[in-house]
Amino acid sequence: MRDFSLPPLVETPATGSLADSVHDVAERDPELLQLSRRSSDPGSDEWIPVTASEFRDEVMGLAKGLLAEGIRFGERVAVMSRTRYEWTLFSYALWSIGAQLVPVYPTSSADQVRWILSNAQVVAIVVEHEDHAMTVGAACGGLTLLRSMWQLDSGCVEQLTDRGRYVPDAMVHRHRRAVGPQSVATITYTSGTTGRPRGCVITHANLAVECDTLYAGWKGILAEPGEQPCILAFLPLSHIYGLMVQVACLRGGVRLGHQPDLSPEALLPALASFRPTYVFAVPYIFEKIFHKARRAAEEAGRGELFDKAVDTAVRHAEEVERREKGEGPGPGLKLQVAHAVFDRLVYRRLRAVLGGRVRHATSGGSTLDRELGLFFAGAGITIHDGYGLTETTAAVTSQPPGHPRFGTVGRPLPGCAVHIAQDGEIWVRGDVVFAGYHDDPVATESVLRDGWLATGDVGRLDEGYLVITGRKKDIIITSGGKSVSPQILEGRLRRHPLISQCLVVGDDRPFIAALITLDLEASKHWYQLRGKQLAYPQQATIDKEIHAEIQRAVTIANSAVSRAESIRAFRILPNEFSMDDGLMTPSLKLRRGAIVKAYAADIEELYSS
Template sequence: MRELSLPPLVQKLRTGGLADSVYEIAERAPDRVQFSRREDGPGGIRWLPVTALGFRSDVTALAKGLIADGVRPGDRIAVMSRTRYEWTLFSYALWSIGAQLVPVYPTSSAEQVHWILSDTRASAVVVEHADEAMTVGAICDDLPQLRRIWQLDEGCVQELSALGRGIPDALVHRMRAGVSPGSAATITYTSGTTGRPRGCVITHANLAFECDTLIEGWRELLAEPGEQPAVLAFLPLSHVYGLMVQVACQRHGVRLGHQPDPSSDELLPALASFRPTFLFAVPYVFERIYRTARRQAEQAQKLEAFDHAVDIAMRYAEAVERRSLLRGAGPGPALRVQHALHDRTVYARLRAVLGGRVRHAVSGGSPLSRELGLVFAGAGVTIYDGYGLTETAAAVTGHPIGRPKFGTVGRPLPGCAVHIAEDGEIWVRGDNVFAGYLDDREGTEEVLHEGWLATGDIGHLDEDGYLHLTGRKKDIIVTSGGKSVSPLILEERLRAHPLISRCLVVGDNRPFIAALITLDPEAVGHWQRLRFQQPMDLRVVVRHAELQEEIQRAVSRANTAVSRSESIRAFRVLPHDFSVRGGLLTPSLKLRRGAIVKAYAAEIAELYSR
C-alpha cells in the first residue's frame, strides 16, 4: 500500500481562534472544574480546583495586564518555563489579544535562546525563575526588540493583573474578535537534531483541527462512562505534543493538572495523588515504569514470577490483537485463567503506579516498542501509539480505537492522508499541517508540495494501512562497503534492555556497524547491589567483565533483527549518559547524532582501530 487517507470527523475552524473556547465554556458551564492547581504542603500534594469561570477571570485579568504593558496583536511573546498552570494561563491570555506564543525549553542554552528570540523578534519573554532570567539577561544586549522580562516566581501574573485593572473587558473581546483561524497561534521550534531549529508557524486552525479530531475520535477512551476525564500534564509545554495536550483538554472539558518535574521520583507521587483517567506520555516514561517494577520484583526475590506474568501479559495481548484484526479467536480458556490470576497479583500493582484509574494511554514523540506495548496492554493499560511532527501540530497518525497494532504508529487520523514516496519517504497531508517555516520561504518550499508535507522519515504502510517507521532519511548510515543501514531498529532493541539507557549506532564510511551505549544509573546500581558487596564507580563498572558480557548478549539479541552486514560488530559502553544539558539530547530526548559523534570521536575511532 502506497497511500491511505480517511474522511474527516470534524470541521476545521471557520471563525475566531483558540481563546474563544475559554469564554464559550465559561458561559455554558461556569462551574465545570477545568484545572487542578498543584499545591505542596506538610501533608503532601493537594490539587485545588479551578472552574471554567475562574479560568476565564484569570485569563481576562492577565490579558488586560498584557495590554496595559504594551502587548499588541501580532506581537510575539516567548514563554520559557516548566509545565505549570501559569504557562497555560499565559497561552490563552496572549491568544485572547491576538499575540503569538513562542515556546522556549527552560533547559535551552543561551545560544539557543538567543537564536529563538532573535529569529522571532520577540518583544517580551516570560521566565520561571532567576536561572532563566539570568540566561536571557546575558544575551539581551544583542536583542534590541526585547523590552520586557517577566518572572513567574517573582509574581509577574499578579503584577500584570493589577496593572490591567483599568482596562475594560470589552477591549480584550474586541482584540479577540480580530483573531482569525489562519492567524499564527504559536511559533514552535523543531527540536534541532541537526543544525539550528526552525520556527514552525502553527495557526489557530491547525491546533483546533488536531485537538478536535483526537478528542472526537478517541473520547470514549478518556474515562469511564459518567466520569469527568482527568489528565496530568508533565510533558514540556514547549514541545508541540505537550502544547496539543493542553489545548485538547481545555477545549473539551478534560480536567488538567500540571506537574513541573517529570523525573520518576516526582512524577509517580503526583500520579498517585492526582489519579488521572488517561495518560499522554513518551516511550521513556513507560520504559521507566516497567523497569522500576521489574527491579522491585527482583529485590523482593520475585523476579521469576514477575517475568512469567509479563510473558502471560504479552501472549494475552497478542491474542486480543489478532482477534481485533480478525485473525484469531482471542485468548483461550487456559490463558484467560492465568491472566486473571496475575491481574490480582502483578498487573494491578502496575496500574496503581499510574494512579489506579488509567486504562488507556497515548505514546508519542518516538515509536513505542512492540514488546512494551504488549506488556502494558496485557496488564490492563492499552497504549495507543501515534506519529507526528512539530510541522503537523503533533499527531498525524494513531491507532484506531480497539484495534491497536503494536510496533506500528497506526493509521492516518480522520481528515489526514499518508503517502509513501518512491524512495520510502513518508509524506502527509491534513488541516493540521503547518503554514510554513518562519521567514524561510526556501525551507518551506523544500518540504511542502501542493499540500503534502515531506517529513524526512522513512517507512511503509502494511496491508492494513498501519504505518511502520524505519528511520530518518538523514540518519541512514552508508558503510564503506556501500550497505545502507537504518539505525532505528538496532537502537530501539538495545534500549529495551534493563541496563541500557541510550544507544547510538555509527558506521558512516566505515567497514562495519558499531555502537556507543550508555547505562541507566538506577538499573546499574541495582545490578551492582545484587552482585557485589561494595558499589563501584560507574567508570569502573563499565569495564567489568560481567557487565560487558551482559551488554554483549543484548547486542547479540538486537542483531537477530537485521542481516549480518547490518549487525553491530563492536560497541563501547560509556561512563556517562547523554543529556539535554550536555547538548547531546534534544529537549524532547532525541539523539543529537552529529554532536554525539563529535563529542566521542576518539572512542569511535578506537572501535575501528581494534
C-alpha cells in the first residue's frame, strides 16, 4: 500500500480567526471554567479558576494595550518564555489585533534569537525574565525594526493593560474582524535538528482545521462521561505541538492549565494537583514515568512483582489488539484474573502519578516504543501515538479511538492523505499543511510538490497505519555501503532503565557504534540496590559492572538487526544531552549533527581503539 486517506470531519473555516473562539465561548457560556492559573504562593498546589468571560476580558485588555503601544495589523511580535498562562494570553491578544505570533524557544542562544528576530522582521518581543532580556540585548545589535521589549516577571501584562484602558473595545473588534482564515497566525521556527531553523508560515485556517478535526474525532476520549475535559500544558508553547494543544483547548471548551518546569520533581506534583483527564506528551515523558515507577517498586522490594505486572499488561494489551484486528478472542480468563490483581496492586498506582483520572493520552514528537505503548494500555492508559511536523501544524496522523495499533503512528487525520514515494519518503497532504517557509521560496519549492509535502521521513503503510522507519537525513551509510536506520537500535536501548539517551553513529565508518548517556537517578538506584553509593556522576562511566550491564542491553538491541547493522562499540558519556547545551531540541529530539561535532574526539577514540 502506497496511499491512504480519510474524508474530512470538519469544514475549513470560510471566515474568522482563532481569536474569535475566545469571544464565541464567552458569549455562549460565560461561566465556563476555561483555564486554571497556578497560585503565585511558593509551594502552593492551588489552581485559581478563570472563566471564559474573565479570559476574554483579559485578552481584550491586553489587546488594547498592544494597540496603545503601537503594534499594528500584520506586524510580528515574538514571545520568548516557558509554558505559562501569560503565553496563552499574549497569543490571543496578538491574534485579536491581527498581529502575527513568532514563538522563540526560551533556551535559545543570542545567535538563534538574532536570526529569528531578523528573519521574521519582529517589531517587539515578550520575554519571561531578566536572563531572557539579557539574551535579547546581546542579540539586538543591527535589529533596526525591533522597538519594544516587555518582561513578564516585571508585570508587563498589568502595565500594558493599564496603558490601553482608554482604547475603545470597538478598535480591537475592527482589527479582529479584518483577520481571515488565510491570514498568518504564526511564523513558527523548526526545532533545527540540522542546519539553521526555518520559519514555517502557519495560517489561522491551518490551526483551526487541525484542532477542530482532533476535537471532533477524539473528544469522546478526552474525559469520562460527565466530566469537563482538562489538560495540563507542559510542552513548550514555542513548539507547534504545544501551541496546537493550547488552541484545541480554547476552541473546544477544554480547561487548560500551564506547567513551565518539565523536570520530574516539578511536573509530577503539578499533575497530581491539577488532575488532568488527558495528557499530551512526548515519548521521553512516558519513558521517564515508566522507569520511575520501576525504581519505586524495586526500592520497596517489589521489583519482581512489577516485572510480572509489566508482562501481564503487555500480554493483555496484545490480546485486546488482536481481538480488535479480528485475529483472536481477546484475553483469556486466566490472563483477565491476573490483570485484575495487578490493576489493584500496580496499575492504579501508575495512573495516580498522572493525577488518577487519565485513561487516554497522546504521544508525539517521535515514535513511541511498541512495548511501552502496550504496557501503558494494559495498565489502563491508552496512548494514541501520532506523527506530524511543524510544517503540518502538528499532527497529520494519529491512532483512531478504539483501534490503536502500537508501534505505528496511526492513520491520516480525517481530511488528510499519506503517500509513500518510490524511495520510501512519506508525503502528506491536507489543509493542515503550512503555507511555506518565510522568505525562503527555494526551500518551500523543495518540499511542496503539487499539493504534497515531502516530509523527509521514511516509512510504510500497513492497512492504512503509518510505520516510521527513519529519517532520510539520519540514515547511516557505513564505509562498506550498508544503510542503517538508527531508530530501531536507539529505541531498543532506551528501554533499559539505566540508559537515558543513545545516539548511533557510523557514517563512512567500518561499523556501527553508539554514544550512550545514563539516567542519573537510575544510576543512583542501581548502586543502592547493590549496597554501594554513587559518589559522583562520572563514576558510572568508568564502572566495569555498569559497562557490563550496558553491554547486555546492547546485545539485546542487536538481536533486532543484522550483524552488519549491529553496534560493535559504545561509549558512556559523563553527561546527558540537554537543551541547555544545544544538543536537544525543545521537543526533546537529539540534534545529531551537534552531538557528533561536540563528541568528535570520543567518536574517533571509539573507532581508533
